[in-house]
Amino acid sequence: MKSDRKSKLHIHLLFWILYYILEVYLDFYWSRYQFPNFQWHIRLQNTLILELGYLLVKIPLAYSLLYIYEKVHTKLFFKYLLSIFIVVIAVLGHRFFTHYIIYPYIYGVTEMLDGKQPSGYINGLVAFNSFMDLIFMVGLVFGIEITRQKSLLKDQISQLKSEKLDQELTMLKAQINPHFLFNTLNNIYGMALKKADETPDVILQLSKVMRYNIYEAAEKNISIEKDIENIKDFIQIQKIRHHHLSISLHEDIDNSSQKISPLILIQFIENAFKHGISESLGDAFIHINIQLKNGILTYFIENSKEERSHEHSTKIGLKNIRRQLELLYPNHRLTVENKSDRYIVQLIIDFNDKFSS
Structure with a gap:
């Protein structure tokens, strides 16, 4: 919130500086024809002063209307009515400053309209000119502020989406680790009851895998070398179990x-x-091939299959994996062949793709 206010202050300050420079340039150019007898440095000095004076009318008008637009919670009719009232007051202030201060005190002349002195400082044409000048400025301020708010909202939505995806990925990963841990602990328990010689080796391998799951898997990305090393540790546990x-x-x-x-x-x-x-x-088998060439990963797994495999739980596992791949690598290619005696899976990820995380 504090950074947002600071950003808003900087943007609006920059706007008023640029707007002031633009108005000085336009009025200085116009004064060549309105006051041809004045030297250029006098005209520039007068223009700098009068535009500062106009800002004393324009800035309160702009932020009064912004306040009504953003903060005043009432019926739309009353908001319009209040806005019109403020604009009328600003036009009167603009005309008063122009007629009674700019012309007589800054330029030392009487304001003229078509070669004649207008009757009072309120006149249809000059009042309309003041109105258009003020409305043009108000439109610029509202445009700047609405654009800033939209940009801020877009950043906030993007951040929320990123946080949501991170949370979803964390939940998806959490669905995997407990299942593996509980199954392996049950197997170790069974091996311990049989007093199998391989029990210490399995515990050591399990320790390495769980260390990876707790520390390495918490990272958004790791090196493929570490990931493959974890796969090897996992396979080593399974080899001990399945002779x-x-x-x-x-x-x-x-x-x-x-x-x-x-x-x-x-x-x-x-x-x-x-x-x-x-x-x-x-004749159970699993064949795994991992290839990474020029930033393109080709991952192939083929495994034997029971005649009565757990199709429902298999689909749940694949659904989990597919969702993670959609979030992490939207342009991946995954093919799954479910044959009568085997499963064949091929995954291709192009890390050169700009959408890959």
Whole structure:
């Protein structure tokens, strides 16, 4: 709020400086024909003074109307009535200053209209000229302020959308970690009951994965090298659990520091283990290929599948992943093939695309 007021002050101050310069230029140019006998420096001095005087009428008028427009909460008819009253007062003030001060005291002459002295300082034509001068200024002020407010509103909406997306992504990620943690702890519990020799190794690998999930995954982006290292730790845990499983991971990365949103790639592998691998499958397999060339990521996963797989929970997992990809990489390409005996997933992300986060 404080920065908004400061920004508003700077914009309006700049406007009045530029407006004053413009009015000085126009009146100085006009004075060449109205007062041809005056030297240029006298005309410039007079113009600088009279435009400062006009600002004493224009600035209160502009901000009075702005106040009515923004702050006065009443019926529209009364707002219009009050605005008209203020404009009339401003026109009278403008004419009084012009007729009784500018001409006799600044230029030392009597105001003339078509070669004749007008009857009093209120006259239809000169009053209309004053009205148009004031309304032109009011229009500029309202235009500046409305444009500023729209720009501010646009920034606020953009910030709210960004915060909403960040919150949504955080919630989507949070849906993944607990599931993996609870399943792995249950498996460790089972291994401990059997006093399996692999139990300490599984705990160590789980510790590394959870450290990644807690600290690294909190970042908006991490290096793809760290993300792949986490995938390897996750696979190592699963290998210990599934001795019958045939799993291969091939990586071809030309830029290990390429940034990527954490926990995107591993979700497909989690789904492969969750829905495609079981003791009932004698030839269970998962094949993973990760390639990054010239800023384009090609991610391929193929895994075996049970005849009676959990289709509903698989769709929920994919829905979660798809939503994250829509938010993070709107122009990604994701294809999922659900065959009778296997799942095939291919994801392509172009990090060169300006819409990629």
